Amino acid sequence: xxxxxxxPCSGDCRICKGGFSLTRPVTAPxxxxxxxxxxxxRKLISSFSTPKILKPLSVADARSAGFKVYKRVGKxxxxxQ
Ligand SMILES: [Zn+2]
Numbered sequence: 001x002x003x004x005x006x007x008p009c010s011g012d013c014r015i016c017k018g019g020f021s022l023t024r025p026v027t028a029p030x031x032x033x034x035x036x037x038x039x040x041x042r043k044l045i046s047s048f049s050t051p052k053i054l055k056p057l058s059v060a061d062a063r064s065a066g067f068k069v070y071k072r073v074g075k076x077x078x079x080x081q
Contacts, residue, residue, distance in 0.1 A: 001025050005044040006034070013037050019044070 007019040015036040022031065034041050 004031070006031060006041040007044055008034060008037075009040040009042055013039050016041075 001023045003021050003023045005019060005021045006016075008016065013034055013036075016034055020034070020036075022035070024031070030043065032040060
C-alpha cells in the first residue's frame with residue numbers, strides 16, 4: 001500500500017501538527033478529513049509520483065533513497081529486497 005502525506009487545510013491542527021502520513025490502499029476513497037481531529041486535510045503530492053522523475057528508479061536507487069523495495073514473488077506475495 002502506498003503512503004500518502006496530508007496537511008491540514010487550516011493549518012492549526014493540534015494533534016497532527018501540520019501534517020501526517022498514512023498508508024492506504026490505492027482503492028480507498030480520498031481522505032478529506034484528519035482521522036484524529038476531523039479537520040479538513042489535503043493530500044500532498046509525494047516526490048515519488050511527480051513527473052520530474054523521467055526514468056524509472058532502479059532498485060538500488062530506490063533503496064539508497066530510503067524506499068523499501070518489494071519484489072512480487074507470487075500471487076499476493078511480496079518479498080522485501
Ligand atoms: Zn489533525
